[in-house]
Amino acid sequence: MALAVRMRVPCRALLCAGAQLRGAALGRPEWAAGGGDGARRFASLRVLVEPGAEGRVAVMKLKNPPVNSLSLDFLTEFLISLEKLENDKAFRGVVITSDCPNVFSAGLDLREMYGRNPGHYAEYWKAVQELWLRLYLSNLVLVAAINGSCPAGGCLMALTSDVRILSDSPKSVIGLNETLLGIVAPFWFKDTLVNTIGHRASERALQLGLLFPPAEALQVGLVDHVVPEDQVQSMALSVMAHWLAIPDHARQLTKAMMRKATADRLIKQREADIQNFVSFISRDSIQKSLQIYLEKLKQKKG
Numbered sequence: 001m002a003l004a005v006r007m008r009v010p011c012r013a014l015l016c017a018g019a020q021l022r023g024a025a026l027g028r029p030e031w032a033a034g035g036g037d038g039a040r041r042f043a044s045l046r047v048l049v050e051p052g053a054e055g056r057v058a059v060m061k062l063k064n065p066p067v068n069s070l071s072l073d074f075l076t077e078f079l080i081s082l083e084k085l086e087n088d089k090a091f092r093g094v095v096i097t098s099d100c101p102n103v104f105s106a107g108l109d110l111r112e113m114y115g116r117n118p119g120h121y122a123e124y125w126k127a128v129q130e131l132w133l134r135l136y137l138s139n140l141v142l143v144a145a146i147n148g149s150c151p152a153g154g155c156l157m158a159l160t161s162d163v164r165i166l167s168d169s170p171k172s173v174i175g176l177n178e179t180l181l182g183i184v185a186p187f188w189f190k191d192t193l194v195n196t197i198g199h200r201a202s203e204r205a206l207q208l209g210l211l212f213p214p215a216e217a218l219q220v221g222l223v224d225h226v227v228p229e230d231q232v233q234s235m236a237l238s239v240m241a242h243w244l245a246i247p248d249h250a251r252q253l254t255k256a257m258m259r260k261a262t263a264d265r266l267i268k269q270r271e272a273d274i275q276n277f278v279s280f281i282s283r284d285s286i287q288k289s290l291q292i293y294l295e296k297l298k299q300k301k302g
């Protein structure tokens, strides 16, 4: 318990307060309770939280169409939902999945990193850091039910889970593809990957910006199971049951023991990391790369 308190992430309350203010400023309700068990089922515009069959497990559905990009509004809503679940002792595990067809998450929202001002970049990056810290250090069992494409920041999000289930579909590619955009994965993205698949495989994957198809993702250890698309959710719940059979306190302390040093590296230099990001992303050459990449995405359609 003492460890759990020590590990609380600084500034979370401030970030969440900011999100609520932003929601209020936009003139929309932040939360809508629904269903017979309204206290446990809640939704924001972009995150739907439903209790699983047994009540101990919640299913968080990302619904920021078309591609679940991690916009600032999405991140703040997600963090508030996660905090609600962390604070509700009834929940011991969360399945994270997508409500958008064929895409788990397209990663960071490129529009938050292109053509904005330094203050915006700093606010955005702080929210991205917060997402990673809150997920990576979560006391809950997290299972990522990856039902579609999962590049870059989407992959990072999945990597924070305790288990990853990937749908066996040609669209379901996963990896940290930052170099393909002409940008560099931050050290804590890299650390999370190294902790999952090891140093050599990470070096290759990061430099080449590899997006692994399901069989290769399984082989390299990026995901734990590959199943047909219609079995992703049921597999996630079945794996969850296995993990919930372990006493929480022992599992949580073990998870902290494995992950705390990695998280501490960022916690100790959060502000410097934000400044690095702001100066990196503001460079003309990086802005140009992002512009070209965004144009390519648009042209893909035409």
Ligand SMILES: CCCCCCCC/C=C\C=C\CC(=O)SCCNC(=O)CCNC(=O)[C@H](O)C(C)(C)COP(=O)(O)OP(=O)(O)OC[C@H]1O[C@@H](n2cnc3c(N)ncnc32)[C@H](O)[C@@H]1OP(=O)(O)O
Pocket: 066, 067, 069, 102, 103, 105, 106, 107, 108, 109, 110, 111, 149, 151, 152, 153, 154, 177, 178, 181, 183, 184, 185, 186, 276, 277, 280, 281, 294, 297, 298, 300, 301
């Ligand atoms: C020196 C050291 C310093 C360190 C500094 C650190 C710097 C690190 C900086 C940044 C790190 C970033 C990590 C990221 O996450 S960057 C995002 C990477 N994401 C991608 O590359 C994915 C791009 N998207 C796709 O490949 C596809 O969209 C896909 C997810 C496969 C879905 O394909 P499909 O269903 O065919 O959908 P469309 O491509 O047609 O897209 C629909 C619309 O959505 C827009 N879109 C897509 N992805 C994004 C995104 N990430 N952000 C914002 N918008 C996105 C796309 O343009 C379409 O828009 P529109 O309908 O208007 O044309």
